[in-house]
Every structure is written in C-alpha cells, then in structure tokens.
Amino acid sequence: MNKIPWGNNENLDNDQFFNRSIELNHLKQMLLTTKDETPPNILLTGIRGVGKTVFLKKIKRELEDDGFLVIYINFSQAECFRRKKMSINALMQFYFKKTLSSCNNNILENASEKLKKYLKTNNFHFKEFQEVNKIPIPIFNSEIDNQELMEYVLTFPEKIYKSNKDKLKGIIILIDEFQIIKELNDYKESFLWVIRSYIQDQRNIAYVFTGSMSLNDALISEISGHNGVFGGRMISFHLSPFSKNTVKQYLNEKKPGLKFSEDGFNSFYEYTFGIPAYINNFAKILSENIEFTSESITREFNESIYYISSNLVNIWFELSYKNKIIIISLLNCPIRRIDIAKYLNVKSGSLSSNLKELENLSLIQKSEDNLYSISEPLLEKWLKSEFNEKGEYPFTII
Numbered sequence: 001m002n003k004i005p006w007g008n009n010e011n012l013d014n015d016q017f018f019n020r021s022i023e024l025n026h027l028k029q030m031l032l033t034t035k036d037e038t039p040p041n042i043l044l045t046g047i048r049g050v051g052k053t054v055f056l057k058k059i060k061r062e063l064e065d066d067g068f069l070v071i072y073i074n075f076s077q078a079e080c081f082r083r084k085k086m087s088i089n090a091l092m093q094f095y096f097k098k099t100l101s102s103c104n105n106n107i108l109e110n111a112s113e114k115l116k117k118y119l120k121t122n123n124f125h126f127k128e129f130q131e132v133n134k135i136p137i138p139i140f141n142s143e144i145d146n147q148e149l150m151e152y153v154l155t156f157p158e159k160i161y162k163s164n165k166d167k168l169k170g171i172i173i174l175i176d177e178f179q180i181i182k183e184l185n186d187y188k189e190s191f192l193w194v195i196r197s198y199i200q201d202q203r204n205i206a207y208v209f210t211g212s213m214s215l216n217d218a219l220i221s222e223i224s225g226h227n228g229v230f231g232g233r234m235i236s237f238h239l240s241p242f243s244k245n246t247v248k249q250y251l252n253e254k255k256p257g258l259k260f261s262e263d264g265f266n267s268f269y270e271y272t273f274g275i276p277a278y279i280n281n282f283a284k285i286l287s288e289n290i291e292f293t294s295e296s297i298t299r300e301f302n303e304s305i306y307y308i309s310s311n312l313v314n315i316w317f318e319l320s321y322k323n324k325i326i327i328i329s330l331l332n333c334p335i336r337r338i339d340i341a342k343y344l345n346v347k348s349g350s351l352s353s354n355l356k357e358l359e360n361l362s363l364i365q366k367s368e369d370n371l372y373s374i375s376e377p378l379l380e381k382w383l384k385s386e387f388n389e390k391g392e393y394p395f396t397i398i
C-alpha cells in the first residue's frame, strides 16, 4: 500500500509520520518538565512545508496519553484573519473558544465554580453568560477592553489546571500559524508584551509557538532574540528538512516500488529540497518499477510542478493582482524597490503595504543591501515554467 500522505495533510497517522524521533524526544522531554512546575516557552521554527504542524499534532497525541491537557490553536483559522479584519479582540475570542472546545465537560465542570467566582470578583464586562452544562461561558461584548479580555483569556488555562490538579499533569498550549499576528500591525508589539506578561509566570502551562516564517523573519528575533519580547527566555527549537539519507530510507519504506538511478535520486532531492511536503507530492505521483534517471526526473518534475507545489499555487491565486506583478518583477533577479516600482509603473511609496504583505507571507525577502527576491524557489520555478509553456503568467485559476 502507498503510505505516503499528500503534502497538505495535517493529520498523519503513526504509520505515515516518519522519522523525527530525536526531535520528538527532545521536545517531549522539554514539555514534560511542565509537571514539575517548570514549564518551558518554546518557539518552533522551520521553513514552509517542513512538517511543523504534523509534528505538533503528533506531540499532542503523545502528551495527551501521558496525562496532559493539550490545546492546539491554529491562529489562521480565526475568522477575523480570514476576513482580513484582524484585531486583538477577535483573536482572543477565537483563542478562548478553542481553549473551551479542547476541554471535555468533565474538566470544565470542575472549573466552573472557580470561574463564576472569578468573573464576579473581577467585575468583567460581558454581554451575557451562557450556561452550557452548568458552566458559565461568557459571551464577550465587542467593546470589551482588550486588556481585560486578554487577561481573562490568557489566565483561563491556569484556572482550568487548578480545578483539575488531580487529573492533569499540566496544560500544553500549541499555537500554530502564530505569524499572522503580524497583521495586527501597530498592535503587534504590545500584543506580544501582554502575552509575555501573563504567561511567563504560569507554573503549570507550557506554550509552543510556531508558524510559517522564513528563517530570517524579523518576528523570530522580536519574540525570542536577546532583545526580543521574551528577552532570550524563549527556547528556540528548529525542524530541519529531511537529509538525503532520510529521504532515501523514507521512500524505500513507504514506496518501495519507486526506483532511481543514483543521479536520478540526487535530482529528486534537489528539486524537493528535503521538504517533506514536496517530497510527498512528488513521490506520490511517480510511477513504480521504472528506474528514474536525472533526465526523466527533470521531465517529470517540470510536468508535475503544479501539483508538487500546490500549497504555493494556492497562496499565489489568493494574491492581489498588484502583489502578483510584484512577484513577477522579481523573477529574473533580485531588484531594488525603486526598480519594482518602475516595473509596475507606480510610485515607490505606493508599494509599502504590498511589500509588507508579501514579506509577511514569506514569499519575498529583503537583503541587507535592500534587494528584494523571491523566498520560495518552487514558486519561482512554477511561474517560469508556466510562462515558458503558455507564454503568459497564471493570473486566474483556469
């Protein structure tokens, strides 16, 4: 059976999830210290498609079996982000809902008395309470003060823990797609500071933040750098692409019928960069029992690049027309902002928000000498191959 998952599958079963045993063990050991009241705060880094989300979900299953409550929150699923109406208020309400839905009723019921008391004594401004299974669930007023809401939401897990001490070894909160907080713009920094102020002294709650960020993303140093919000107290944990050897073992085990000559395999690795998302998409569509050489792999790659890079293709089609043209302007070589503006026939000043948006998506990067370039080589290759084949760039899905 072909056990290779598609590159957009976020829930791999144990048979599909390959390797990472050393990383799993390390991260688990760190998180297990939560039961000794020394919970870590961790920033999990790694490039797009390397496997951060599936890794966290695997950790989640294992720690739940070990007696922890594990809350997984994917910030990009927040409605406010999807509707491009990001606000601290809406993000926190989403956070709260996800926290609640991760707790079974048994756990919440224990917390309910504490909650009622807390809500009363702190005089919170809620629109109303809904009692669900005797648990007071506050419905927030949209005008509720951000500070008040953040305090309530970010200290809520502690209350859950305190009321369930006998059942839980601790609580682990995994926040995925954390990079979307960049969309909070001017509020981002204060948001980070407030988060820090609430979570740094929590004795029984560990946090792991991750998301799609390029490795030189400013957000990483803003969070975990020495001068960052966490002042060097956030532990960085990095997931690397698969090595050549790992990919060899992986394919041998999961798709033994797939055959390569030596240089054929080298080309396969070169085209997929050791990134599991691309390895899987490519390996899945290659025929079995034919020996692929470097040339035939190159041909197959060029013919299937649309499928292999499907996550990037999806992101591309969601870009605005102007953002697409900016990317196209960078296809030949890295250029300065002024040259991008010339290419688009606009004033350089009008590019600020577009460049920022593309940088936030980790699609482009700016070098120290102020040259912009595309940071996703597969996107670049796909666009060039579309142009070579069709004589124009893909602006619409058809």
Ligand SMILES: Nc1ncnc2c1ncn2[C@@H]1O[C@H](COP(=O)(O)OP(=O)(O)OP(=O)(O)O)[C@@H](O)[C@H]1O
Pocket: 005, 006, 007, 008, 009, 010, 012, 016, 017, 018, 019, 020, 046, 047, 048, 049, 050, 051, 052, 053, 054, 055, 211, 212, 213, 275, 276, 277, 278, 280
């Ligand atoms: N350990 C693994 N074993 C097998 N396949 C894997 C593994 N890790 C990742 N993959 C493959 O890579 C794909 C992408 O993984 P995942 O979504 O976790 O990446 P990510 O780092 O979270 O990417 P993004 O930055 O875009 O969120 C998965 O759908 C799966 O096909």
Ligand SMILES: [Mg+2]
Pocket: 052, 053, 054, 176, 211, 212
């Ligand atoms: Mg992910």
